Amino acid sequence: MSADKKENIRPVRVLQWKYKEGFIISFGLLLSGFAIEYLSGSVKIKTGWPVNIYCGIIFILLLAFINYYYRGRQIVKWLSGKYASVSIISTFSLLVLLIGFIPQNNGYVYTTVGRLGLTQLTSSWPFFIILIYFLFVLGLVILRKLIPLKRKNAGFLLNHTGLWIIVFSTGLGNGDLQRLVMETKVDNTVWHAFDRNNRIYEMPLAIKLIKFNIEAYNPRIAVVDKLTGKIAGTNSKNIATIEQGKQIRFSGFNVKINEFYKDSYWFENSYIPVNNVGAAPAALISVVNTNYGDTIEGWITSGSFKLRAQSLLLDEKHLLIMLPPEPKRFSSEVQIYTKSGLSKKAAIEVNKPYKIMGWNLYQLSYNEKMGKWSDISIIELVRDPWLPVVYAGVFLLIAGAAFMFWQGKRILE
Amino acid sequence: MIWTNFPLVARIIISLWIIAIIAYVLPWKRKIFTFLGNVFTVIGIMSLMIFILFLWIDLQRPPLRTLGETRLWYSFFLPLIGFITYLRWKYKWFLSYSLGMAILFLIINYYHPGTFDKTLMPALQSPWFIPHVIVYIFSYALLAASSLVAIKGLYQHYSKKSGTDTLFLADNLVYIGFAFLTLGLLFGALWAKAAWGHYWTWDPKETWAFLTWLGYLIYIHLRNFHPKKIRFQLWILALAFVILLICWFGINYLPSAQNSVHTYNSNVE
Numbered sequence: 049m050s051a052d053k054k055e056n057i058r059p060v061r062v063l064q065w066k067y068k069e070g071f072i073i074s075f076g077l078l079l080s081g082f083a084i085e086y087l088s089g090s091v092k093i094k095t096g097w098p099v100n101i102y103c104g105i106i107f108i109l110l111l112a113f114i115n116y117y118y119r120g121r122q123i124v125k126w127l128s129g130k131y132a133s134v135s136i137i138s139t140f141s142l143l144v145l146l147i148g149f150i151p152q153n154n155g156y157v158y159t160t161v162g163r164l165g166l167t168q169l170t171s172s173w174p175f176f177i178i179l180i181y182f183l184f185v186l187g188l189v190i191l192r193k194l195i196p197l198k199r200k201n202a203g204f205l206l207n208h209t210g211l212w213i214i215v216f217s218t219g220l221g222n223g224d225l226q227r228l229v230m231e232t233k234v235d236n237t238v239w240h241a242f243d244r245n246n247r248i249y250e251m252p253l254a255i256k257l258i259k260f261n262i263e264a265y266n267p268r269i270a271v272v273d274k275l276t277g278k279i280a281g282t283n284s285k286n287i288a289t290i291e292q293g294k295q296i297r298f299s300g301f302n303v304k305i306n307e308f309y310k311d312s313y314w315f316e317n318s319y320i321p322v323n324n325v326g327a328a329p330a331a332l333i334s335v336v337n338t339n340y341g342d343t344i345e346g347w348i349t350s351g352s353f354k355l356r357a358q359s360l361l362l363d364e365k366h367l368l369i370m371l372p373p374e375p376k377r378f379s380s381e382v383q384i385y386t387k388s389g390l391s392k393k394a395a396i397e398v399n400k401p402y403k404i405m406g407w408n409l410y411q412l413s414y415n416e417k418m419g420k421w422s423d424i425s426i427i428e429l430v431r432d433p434w435l436p437v438v439y440a441g442v443f444l445l446i447a448g449a450a451f452m453f454w455q456g457k458r459i460l461e
Numbered sequence: 462m463i464w465t466n467f468p469l470v471a472r473i474i475i476s477l478w479i480i481a482i483i484a485y486v487l488p489w490k491r492k493i494f495t496f497l498g499n500v501f502t503v504i505g506i507m508s509l510m511i512f513i514l515f516l517w518i519d520l521q522r523p524p525l526r527t528l529g530e531t532r533l534w535y536s537f538f539l540p541l542i543g544f545i546t547y548l549r550w551k552y553k554w555f556l557s558y559s560l561g562m563a564i565l566f567l568i569i570n571y572y573h574p575g576t577f578d579k580t581l582m583p584a585l586q587s588p589w590f591i592p593h594v595i596v597y598i599f600s601y602a603l604l605a606a607s608s609l610v611a612i613k614g615l616y617q618h619y620s621k622k623s624g625t626d627t628l629f630l631a632d633n634l635v636y637i638g639f640a641f642l643t644l645g646l647l648f649g650a651l652w653a654k655a656a657w658g659h660y661w662t663w664d665p666k667e668t669w670a671f672l673t674w675l676g677y678l679i680y681i682h683l684r685n686f687h688p689k690k691i692r693f694q695l696w697i698l699a700l701a702f703v704i705l706l707i708c709w710f711g712i713n714y715l716p717s718a719q720n721s722v723h724t725y726n727s728n729v730e
Contacts, residue, residue: 130686398583453640
């Protein structure tokens with residue numbers, strides 16, 4: 049810090065710095081961040097292993113050094129005190145507020161707003177600089193409470209150290225984080241994946257898609273207004289899930305599901321259960337109009353990419369339609385090969401990533417047009433070697449939160 | 462078919478909890494009333510737990526799939542956490558409040574069995590879903606209460622009455638609420654890792670949840686450093702709740718939130 053120079057004569061007077069100076073420093077850093085961003089573009093250095101670990105160790109050593117040798121200095125006291133803390137938290141909050149209001153994307157925008165990094169703040173210079181200053185201040189705060197270690201500071205230390213470790217390791221680990229996308233196709237073995245900028249990577253493992261599958265809930269049927277296409281009536285009673293043999297009372301219509309097939313196709317003059325590509329759910333339905341007492345019977349289907357949707361005209365105003373079934377489970381059955389000759393069968397599902405060789409495989413997408421008949425499945429491959437460190441911070445913070453709950457606010461003397 | 466037993470079970474539990482609330486709010490300060498309240502609360506919680514266990518065995522899957530089933534969990538966890546909070550902090554009103562919320566969820570399940578077959582999209586089918594939502598519900602309830610207290614404090618301040626006691630109550634609410642808010646945020650991050658591949662992606666909802674967290678963080682620090690500056694802190698507390706509301710409801714209207722994974726405006730047709 050530039051202010052260190054003032055400290056080489058042993059000060060007799062007390063440093064009078066308060067919030068004004070705190071905000072001058074943090075806003076100064078913020079503005080210089082924006083200036084660097086405007087002049088030189090966003091942070092392009094993405095330091096991976098082992099440079100990031102060296103930087104991290106140097107940073108920690110620097111903090112320890114300052115705490116050990118200059119702990120008593122006014123400026124270090126100030127930096128690990130309330131004024132610096134509150135001003136940096138506030139400045140950081142302001143930056144996050146900008147992220148909250150300005151739509152963020154990854155593309156570079158050739159406008160003043162874009163050149164200032166406002167549309168990609170999390171990889172901008174101001175964000176980077178403010179985070180380093182934040183870690184610096186928080187690090188000094190922690191060291192001041194850590195040494196000497198006192199029992200009553202346990203909650204404080206859990207919370208502050210947890211947060212520091214999370215921010216620190218997320219920042220350093222960013223250079224080692226890999227998020228790649230692999231497009232797998234039935235019966236093809238794919239060895240390469242792409243990053244966000246469409247750069248291609250040769251992978252240490254390959255994936256062959258055996259089958260992609262969507263398990264769906266039974267579709268719902270609804271009485272809709274013929275003209276607007278919206279569900280008739282104001283309440284949600286005119287919509288219900290289909291089940292074989294079920295009787296449903298909609299307002300004005302009593303509906304009975306005579307037949308229901310999850311996968312079917314139109315053949316001659318009715319739907320028959322099949323398991324072919326493009327099959328769609330269909331139901332044979334009889335409807336009693338409770339106002340007139342007459343009965344209508346007919347087939348309805350939500351359709352598929354091969355089959356047109358079919359609805360049932362109930363009266364001059366109302367239609368009975370089947371909504372497309374909602375997915376219950378996306379899954380890819382795959383064969384995984386590694387360069388070392390390993391071959392493994394695996395299932396990748398939303399919320400259930402598959403872990404292999406430090407990579408997590410996620411079900412990301414599929415050919416939405418073809419739905420459950422999609423012959424491609426898009427798998428995201430994520431490698432984050434710093435995750436255990438981040439999680440260590442997370443668990444410290446969880447412990448800190450539990451501590452905070454139990455201790456509450458100590459009544460001030 | 463364990464669901465067919467639900468109306469009976471629900472009626473018993475609702476009665477137990479209503480008696481408990483009455484016992485807690487009775488104006489006569491007798492230990493026996495509190496004791497009775499505690500007994501009825503605990504029996505209610507245990508009954509619901511047993512019902513959920515039977516349902517679990519009967520369905521041969523964890524009952525986490527439908528909205529009706531998740532409401533059962535709310536009704537179970539709300540009084541449980543309320544009771545633990547009560548044991549620690551002796552806030553009877555808060556226990557009554559959580560019992561009331563739990564009763565409300567049971568009544569919704571009682572009258573709308575049709576909602577049992579609501580679907581749950583795959584990304585929401587996670588063991589983190591329940592803890593994430595429950596701690597947030599709790600945290601928001603506490604923080605909402607704290608800003609009510611702040612408004613009372615501001616009124617007292619501007620009408621020149623002492624607001625120091627009011628702030629102590631607000632502090633405790635904020636501390637407990639903030640602890641839950643932190644847990645909600647972290648559970649969300651752990652869940653995101655399993656569902657979306659990364660624990661933090663600056664999704665607009667994440668950003669605003671983080672801002673909410675920062676807002677209360679600033680309050681806690683200011684409160685700690687300058688216990689005498691009451692008016693300013695009351696305003697901060699009121700403002701932090703505005704951020705919370707943006708995070709909760711307002712997010713759907715923000716230009717930055719067009720691609721959020723958290724805006725559940727699934728329009729039918």
